[in-house]
Every structure is written in structure tokens, then in C-alpha cells.
Amino acid sequence: MSPRHRYGSSQAATAVAVVADVLAAIIGLWILMYLLEANRANDLVQFVQDAARWLAGWSHDLFTFDVAWLRVVAGYGLAAVVYVFIGHLVAGRLRRY
Template sequence: MYLLDANRANDLVHFVQGAARWLAGWSYNLFTFDAEWLRTLLNYGLPALVYLVLGHALAARIRRIEH
């Protein structure tokens, strides 16, 4: 939402930010670059990528168990 310059007063934006902070809690402020857009991208992008890989691996494992 930050990179898209979303309206921060919107309830949906608050919900998404809260969920993102909770999901990225383990890596929040892991990167401390001067460029705010890069810091935001890495602090929230890294957990998103980790969850994507873990979700894909878990789905593949479940698919193997079912067959």
C-alpha cells in the first residue's frame, strides 16, 4: 500500500497494514536503508517471498500425500 501511495485514512489500508505488520513481525526493520521505498519493499517483500515458498512446498507435500 505504501508503494502505491494508498490513502492511509482508509479502513482497508489500516487492515492490510496491520496484517502485513503481523505477518512480517519476525523480519520487521531487518533492513535499514536510507531509501524508504527500498526499506519497505525489503522488510515486507522478504516475508512475502518466504511465505510464498513455504506455501508452495506445503501444497506440493499435501498433493503427494493425497496421491
């Protein structure tokens, strides 16, 4: 395999890992804002909440804990962990080729 091909795979792997980390960071930021009771009327808070809800749509309200903050941490946290896990798994596979 040529060094040029391997370098391109490495760049693609890095890009996939960075995108996965950014998506997880957005979700993590929303969890933090929720726990710190950020002002939901603020435009930044609203943007982060909307982005996190869209990214974690499949896991939002997946758990039915009685405590609201625990539902948010578990549901959104699961989505963040899955993004990081799958993103880095794909990145690792790309680096091998």
C-alpha cells in the first residue's frame, strides 16, 4: 500500500473521530446546561437544546426514571457514548485500510 493511500485513510479516520467527538460534546453541553439550569429563553441554550434533541432523538426519553435530571443524563448520555464509541470504531477501521 502506498504511503499516500495510508495518509488519506488516516485523514478520513481523524475526521470521523472529530465529528463523533463534536456531536458528543454538543450533547454533553446540553446535559451540563440542563443540570446547571441554564436559562432556556437564551438563544445559545435553545440552539444547544435543539441540536442535542435532534442528535439524541432516538434515545431521548428512552428511560423512565422518576427524577427528571436522571432521565436527561441517561438518555442524552447514552447517545453521546454511542456517538463516541461508533465514531472511534469506524475511525479505527479506516486507519487499518
